[in-house]
Amino acid sequence: MREHHVKSIIEDVCMHSSLGDLVAEPERTSGGLLHKMYEVETTTGKYAIKLLNPQIMQRPQALINYIQSEKIARFLSAEIPAVNAIDVNGEILQKVDSQYYLMFNWVEGTTLTPTEITNSHCEKIGGILAAIHEAKVSELDVHLEKNVELPEINWDEYLRKGEEQEAEWVPVLQENRDQLYEWNSRAAAAENVISLREVISHRDLDPKNVLWHKDSPALIDWESAGLINPIHDLLDTAIYWSENDDGDLEKGRFLSFLEGYEKVGGVIKADWRRTADYRMYGTLAWLEYNMKRSLWMECTDREEQELRTKEVTAALSTLKKYAQIIPELLIWLDNDR
Structure with missing residues (x-):
């Protein structure tokens, strides 16, 4: 523009x-x-x-x-x-x-970079997330649809269209094709457990959506707000706040987030294996969203198309790294709390 x-x-x-x-x-x-x-x-x-x-x-x-x-x-x-x-x-x-x-x-404040986030920040946001989950929303005048059954994404079709348009991400998609179908299958298998309980939440409470001013946070960008399983939301958000510059998780920050959540009354009772598997679907859906626009599907703007092309590779990298850290993450959740 x-x-x-x-x-x-x-x-x-x-x-x-x-x-x-x-x-x-x-x-x-x-x-x-x-x-x-x-x-x-x-x-x-x-x-x-x-x-x-x-x-x-x-x-x-x-x-x-x-x-x-x-x-x-x-x-x-x-x-x-x-x-x-x-x-x-x-x-x-x-x-x-x-x-x-x-x-x-206008709200004064800045977002935090991964190197600026401390255990204290994580504990504070964990507490706020618990307060959101525990909010009495019976008087809230909204009608929210329950989350629908997870579809299986046709990665082969995107691969075919990518090859036709000579998309730069085709080689990395080919390399990870089998894993994408496996991750999709694991997320779908966990759905019955995750869908049993839902609360209203922000659903995208990562560091880019919190402004800090004199150590006080302000939560912005609520456009994704809706129903979500609280444990899925907790795991998702704790991971966002625990990532360092390399995308690795800092254990101290992760556990501080969970501690803050429990201090404010958040209840942590989970099937962590299934929750960790289900979490993959958010990034899989984000990958599909970016591929569609990279391929000029639902996109007419050159600037956006170029941005989405870069985001395809980034989303694939995020998925691979997350799959690798799941075993260690489960140890933290099951043994170190």
Whole structure:
């Protein structure tokens, strides 16, 4: 998206939402891999404006999902430091012309790099995750669909299409084809155990979605919020916060996260083997998402296509490393707590 076009859209957004006039050029800031976030300063204040990906907003459930996820963030903000979108005339999700967007009051803070994360940070986020899982959400006005049965992904079809388009990731996909089917099968086999209990959660509470200011966290980007098995969510999030620069897990940080979770009342009772297997599916689905867009399926933007092509290789690397560390991870969970 060209900068002069972005400024025009932001100006229309400010007018539509009565934010005042721009007093500085909009600055692109980290907004994740799916959307574009801008720091916007106007005559009425400072805001973060997220321009939502048009391709994603064409999905049938997209509008409902964004509205419900922001309702979850707003509800939980009474209990935890959740950052939720500003509503205008009672509407959370805004639209000007064909562009959907969300607005937030600007929150000071920075995300932590793997080298900056300490045991204390992990314990604190573990406690917040427990508070989310234990929240009494019976009064929350949302209708959330239960997670559907995990499909088996047709990796051979993506391999065929990749070969047709001479995608750069074809060799590494060929090399790992059998493992991808095995990992998919293991995740599906664990589904019956994992689906027995579900709670509402953020579902993407990794370090990029927490801003820190003077050792106080603020939880952002709630678009993935919904139902999830609490033990799956705990394992997933503890791993995110325990990874170092090389993608290896730091045992002290991992156990500190679980300790923080239990201190706030989180109950840890799990079939860790099945939970660890089930966790693979999230990355498998992310791999498929990126392959589709790398192959120009559900993608019309060159910049996004190039980004997704790189993400295919990164997702495969993540899967391989995770499969390798599962045995050690299970020892930590079963013997070292």
